[in-house]
Amino acid sequence: MSQLSLSLLITAIGMGLVFAALIILALMMQALVALTSRPEKRSPSPVVPDAQPTDTASPLRKAAAIAVALALTEAASQSGFSTPTPEPGISAWQSVQRATYTQRQGKTR
Numbered sequence: 001m002s003q004l005s006l007s008l009l010i011t012a013i014g015m016g017l018v019f020a021a022l023i024i025l026a027l028m029m030q031a032l033v034a035l036t037s038r039p040e041k042r043s044p045s046p047v048v049p050d051a052q053p054t055d056t057a058s059p060l061r062k063a064a065a066i067a068v069a070l071a072l073t074e075a076a077s078q079s080g081f082s083t084p085t086p087e088p089g090i091s092a093w094q095s096v097q098r099a100t101y102t103q104r105q106g107k108t109r
Contacts, residue, residue, distance in 0.1 A: 001009075090098075
């Protein structure tokens with residue numbers, strides 16, 4: 001047997017052992033999961049009502065929902081965190097980190 005064929009045989013045996021060990025390890029993990037997991041108790045699914053409103057005040061409810069959404073959006077835009085535009089020469093990541101730091105510390109200028 002030549003040196004090349006012997007080295008290829010040793011390589012094939014080593015690779016086969018590695019794959020066999022990986023397969024055995026995967027099977028052992030599946031067996032442990034099957035033995036240690038608890039079966040989930042199935043609860044009856046809740047009954048979902050129809051999405052269509054049945055009352056006559058639905059236009060008023062829609063208007064109220066829109067007003068609340070607009071008020072929340074306006075309040076969030078006044079006090080919320082806004083993503084700054086990146087300064088030339090720095091990345092967007094640096095710009096966001098600097099803005100976060102200045103909001104925590106307060107503006108010093």
